[in-house]
Amino acid sequence: MGTDLVIRGRQIGSKELIQIRSVIARQWTQGRVAISRELCRLWNWRQENGHLKGQVCRILLRKLESKDLITLPPSKRGLANPPNRRYYVPPPEPPEVDTSPLETAIEDLPPVRLAMVRRTLHEGLWNYLVYRYHYEGFRIIVGSHLKYIAWAGDRPVACLSWSSSVFRIAARDRFIGWDPQARNRNIRHVVNNNRFLLLPWVRCKNLASHLLGLSARIIGRDWHAFYGYPAFLLETFVDQARFRGTCYKAANWTLVGEMAGYAKKDNRFYEHGRKKDVLLFPLVRDFRKRLQYLGEGGVR
Structure with missing residues (x-):
């Protein structure tokens, strides 16, 4: 060769x-x-x-x-x-969930907490809720990932998941300023928010941005504990035809551009036409220095 x-x-x-x-x-x-x-x-x-x-x-x-x-x-x-092994199959008897309307101010909610449910008894509940109520559903998350349920008291109110980053996104890569060699080495330190679901019977102003803030405070710790290496930058992609990304912007995420509307399947790219905004949130101040780093042993 x-x-x-x-x-x-x-x-x-x-x-x-x-x-x-x-x-x-x-x-x-x-x-x-x-x-x-x-x-x-x-x-x-x-x-x-x-x-x-x-x-x-x-x-x-x-x-x-x-x-x-x-x-x-x-x-x-x-x-x-x-x-x-590849696809989620819903259970014949769905889990019991209180679907009565929950409409209140955030300060009137019971204490809100985020629980990481990957490989716990509540992972099945997360799978079902996202499968049933998220507009993209749920089949499988490939690669490294963590799942969270947000609870208000004893009621689930939202589901989030974080996964391995998309390898090549032009707007994000320009924002970071890394070259292909640094991206190859450090892409694992970028984590993608690939699912965010507020359950449809929950109506609570500012809850979404509050949950994003809670996530940003714990995902770095949990990711390092679960996978053995740190996360320095969070990313997400917001479908322009469906959402405006208001909760992300309210939680201080930065809009850095949009995706080109292409996807990869069977080693080929095809145009699907769905434009998505690219939003980022640094977990550390010197995220660019860390993601551009090419020395031995990595940056902690």
């Missing part, structure tokens, strides 16, 4: 391809998961919490296969992402 490839931050040259093909040959009958785990162990390719980057490695392997550089064994279930 004349020129090395960089896939998912991993440099792949002739030496790495020989190693990958050798592991595939040894682990062929064990399947793709075993191949990815063995490669991660050989490369010591781990998340900062110590877990192997197995899913990322399998994405790398599929990209190499799409370039005809390797051949992978068939998926044991016939699909790269089995349906029972």
